[in-house]
Amino acid sequence: MLAIVAAIIFGIGFLLDLLNTRIGGGISGTTFMLLGLTLLALHQAGIGTASVGSMRGNWRGRSRR
Incomplete structure (x- = not known):
């Protein structure tokens, strides 16, 4: 999720740099x-x-029986 947000932020920064503008x-x-x-x-x-496995709370996945 953070990687997607980072890509959006990079895109905004790239456009600001191309347009040579400041907020x-x-x-x-x-x-x-x-x-x-x-x-x-x-x-x-x-x-x-x-x-997906972290939603179950078991870090090993399936337990052996």
Whole structure:
């Protein structure tokens, strides 16, 4: 999920950089790039990711009997 948000943020930052514009408060394309890199780092660290097996609460998947 964070990777998708990071891609959107990178796209906004890219457009701001191409148009050479700034949003009020000094926010520019570089700010969006750094925010996108932060989101990608969080995604790589495993924050904000969920798998189907994690919904059951058993990290091993099926238990052996």
